[in-house]
Amino acid sequence: MPQKKATAKGNIRWVGRFRPPGGRETSRSFDTRREAKAWEEEQARNYRRGVWLDPNLDKLTTYEVYERWSERPAREASKKVYAQVLKNLGPMGDIYARKLTRADVDAWFHVLHTARPWANNTALSPRTARDMVAHLSAAMSMAVDEEWVGRNPIKIPRIDQDNLVRARDIPTIEQIHEVVKQLRSGGAMYDRKESGKIITKKQQPAPTVADMVLVGVGTGARISELCGLNVSDVHLLRREIEIRHQAHAVTGERVPLKTRSSIRVVPIGNDLIPVLDRLMGGRPAEAPLFETRQGLSYRAGTAGQHFQRAANHLGYGWRFHSLRHFYASRLIAGGLPVNQVQHLLGHSDPAMTLRVYTHLWPDSEEATRRAIEGILGGYGIIAGSEVEEPALRSV
Incomplete structure (x- = not known):
């Protein structure tokens, strides 16, 4: 009472x-x-x-919800990922969990992959940003189960790279060579926020990332897969590369690929062998193929940032993933069937390959025209021709 x-x-x-x-x-x-x-x-x-719902939890913040969720027993690598998400919640972490809206989370996702004010305006890849949203969604689902909040407002976003790729979205080989040259020489100008001020800086030469671009063009590997390659994954005599690992987006550690379909062996052309031979250079089998000056494997975010700065400096809006689209377009132009393109790209099924690259395959009508072109020419039957058909012999 x-x-x-x-x-x-x-x-x-x-x-x-x-x-x-x-x-x-x-x-x-x-x-x-x-x-x-x-x-x-x-x-x-x-x-x-x-x-x-317990009224005592009305002032439980989004940060506190995620912090409680991240304290669950987990592998050390997972703990590092959780810590990175906490660092990147930004101002949204101060919102009361019960008042968190989908609009708040969508805005956070946009900031993560465009420019994070709390991290010198550096952006994460859309996939990494999406993974962070997925982690927060898992934390909010736990909060619902624990009756800390009434609902989980988060909808995990789709990322652009799964959308249809058009021919104009793919760089030409000449443009790729320009970016490689820019990475080797350095000098790309870019803006960065330091101490609250926007400062224009000059990019230092990044020859290892330039080599990574060449290997990406020649294999279609994702940037995380390239960063996860060791010397032992390259077989020059067999002219192939085994893709079985990737670099973790946050920790940079070499971890297994997420799906079995991503595990594959990719043939390499002769023109890529000198590049790979130079990268291997008698180094230990367990050494990263692409190594930083500190002797560590490159992180996908760092390598992608180098690439984007060089491309933006030249006036191109490419991401590193654009090289994968270039590789796919060359396979399709070379006449490979969809199931082979699917395997070489590490897609889970042919439907995904068709969904992304369908416009790069010739349509059925055009393919039919090429197939029957000239089929009747030997008999002089050409539309509009007055040449009579020669008599056919009985066989």
């Missing part, structure tokens, strides 16, 4: 109290006894219906 209480100023307040079985008591004060009693009855009714 509500209890009467006098404030320090002598005003009368009525306190409603509710304690769920096995839980801690919650209370709220009101001007009248009727209001306090109605609140108590509402709490009891909501609890019986299974929709009661």
Whole structure:
């Protein structure tokens, strides 16, 4: 029952109290006894219906929800990922979890893959940003199960790279060579935020990333797969590369690929052998194929940033993933069937390959025309011709 209480100023307040079985008591004060009693009855009714939420958790922030979720038992590599997400929640982490909206999360996703103000305006790849949203969604689902919040408002976004690729989205070989030359020489100008100010800086030479571009063009490997290559994955005598690992987007550690379909052996052309031979250079089998000056494997985010700065400096809006589209377009132009293109790209099924690259295959009508072109020419049967058909011999 509500209890009467006098404030320090002598005003009368009525306190409603509710304690769920096995839980801690919650209370709220009101001007009248009727209001306090109605609140108590509402709490009891909501609890019986299974929709009661602890009012003590009204001020639980999104950051606190994710922090509690990340404290679950997990592998060390996963713990590092959780820590990175916490660092990148930004201002959204201060929003009360019960007031978090889908619009808040969509805006956070946009900031992650465009420019993070809390990280010198550096952007994450759309896939990494999407993975962070997925982690937060898992944390919010746990919060629903624990009755900290009433619902999970998060919808995990789709990323652009799964959309249809048009011919104009693919760089030419000449443009790729320009970017490689720019990476080797350095000098690309880019803006970066430091101490609250926008500063124009000059990119240093990145010859290893230039080599990574060449290998990406010649294999169609994803940037995370290239960063996960070791010297032992390259077989020059057999002229092939085994793709079985990738570099973790956040930690940079060499980890298995996410799907079995991504595991593959990719043939390499003769023109790529000198590049790979130079990269291997008698180094240990377990050494990263693409190594930083500190002797570590490149992170996908770092390599992708180098590539984008060089491409943007030249006026091209490419991402590193554009090289994969170039590789796919060459396979298709070379006449490879969809199932072979699917295997070489590491797609899960042919439908995905067709969904992304369908416009690069010739349509059936054009393919039919090429197939029958000249089939009747030997008999002089050409539309509009007055040449008579020679007599056919009986066989």
